[in-house]
Amino acid sequence: MFEINSSAIMESTFYGSVTFGQIITFFAVLIIAIIIAKFVTINLERGLKDKVSKNHLNLVSKIFYYAIIVIGLVIALPNLDIDFSGLLVAGGVLGIVIGFAAQSVVSNLISGIFLIFEHPIKIGDNVLIDDVHIIVEDIRILSTIGKTFDGIYVRIPNEKVFTTNIVNYVANIARRFEYDVEIRYADDAGKAIAIIEDLIDKEPFCLKNPGSSVYVDQLASDGVMIKVRMWAPSEVWWDVRTTMLWRIKVAIEAEGIEIPFPQRTLWLPEFHELMTRGSPAREKGLPLQQESDTGARPVSPHEVLSGMKLFKDSTEGQGSSQNGNS
């Protein structure tokens, strides 16, 4: 009963002289451009995955993606009867308006562009930005996305990334780390150094050049402090750092060298001295030698402690008797 006149619909105007057909063509071209852009970037990423670094590949694929869409837009826009000269003027004015209205957005955008060209950080880098320690996962046009070591998502605006101090732990290809290894004074530090150097020599990722450095750094309160410094490729330095210390501990202990516990040496007066303090001999001003001649000998700490108790008891007794006498 009803006959749809499709050609009439397509030719009927939507606004101005733009027909429905032209609008459909506009969107069709745009969709085709998006499909082509997706197809090209997916294949580009597949093809270059092993040949180009992830960071550069990401940048190249984004450039291709947006370039194809812009080309599609340029092809599609004439369907909407848009005058490009007018668009440029309007774009300029719009740009100023947007610039004022969205200063921080524009600032982030420009920072993002500079970050892409300066590339102080790359995807996968282990960095400290504004006191936040992250592994960079993506550098977007407005923000940098990362993940903390606890697996927490972090988004940092590019303006902050660009203007703040960045510490990139893996920007250089190799990095150094160090340990303090303490041994007893009774142990041979030279032997300990030789054991540690041998261990470093056998570890593949402790670099040959720059060489390691192992030396006595301090004669500390509890033992001799040996400083151990070594270089490793940044890619594996954490693995090396976390394994080497225990291996050093095991190796030096296997050779009879021990890591000391914190300790204090107490020098206590000998027992007879404790006993003579406050004794009648001292009170009478007699020389102590006279009493030590009567059988004084070196005593053990246990004896000294028990002697101190006795001494305390006897003085208490004396005190009480004196008090009693008085």
Add this chain to the structure above:
Amino acid sequence: MYGKRDIPFRYEDETVLLEASEEKGLLKYRRVTSMKDSFEKTIITSSDARIVVNPVEPVNLPKKVTNYLEIEFPPLVMAPNDQRTIHLTFPLEIGVIVFGNKDMKAIDIFSYCPQKYSLYGPAGGGLITKWHRSDLYQDLPVTDRLCEGILNLRIQNKTSEWQNVSRVVLDGYAMKIYFSSEAVRMFARMKLMTSTIAETEFQSVTSHRDVLQKSIELYHTLNIPKLSRVFTMEWGFD
């Protein structure tokens, strides 16, 4: 040990047992060395896969962090505009590569040599290299064929000054490794351009083709025969 093998296979000598056999419907590859070190992997393939065992670029173990091989040798002093061929040793890594459906994959790489890495150049901008110390030989040295190969290095001093040379850095992406029943060999050239810059490149063997067999390379560049890959040693060779 080296050569092509059909699956299933078993190879055993005094140093290693290599085996690929079917177990419970799956293809199992197994390696046990004399150092009591063992490795096992399951292979799934419906095609007629083959296995090749040969020396591969020695930059993979214990974990791949670089493509470059650095060989340090006792220092030599070279006269201006002179050239000489010397022999050095290089560390060996043995690859077990499976071929099937027009592609290949290294399923196992092992070595009998100790591994060591180094930094060539500054930490910012330099290169991590697989490091090996070699003696200097005028003639072909006798080496432990399981652990070391022989590098035939032609050094050309293109400068007008005497030059000290004690290291060569080679790019793993262009390595050409050959093997025979006696030894594993590589051939390279080193051109001293200035007192701090040298160029190194691998060379293909044109003679001894009947004796030397070419290894399967793991790291490929575009296979354009006339285009050689030159590595520039820009942080010195002394």
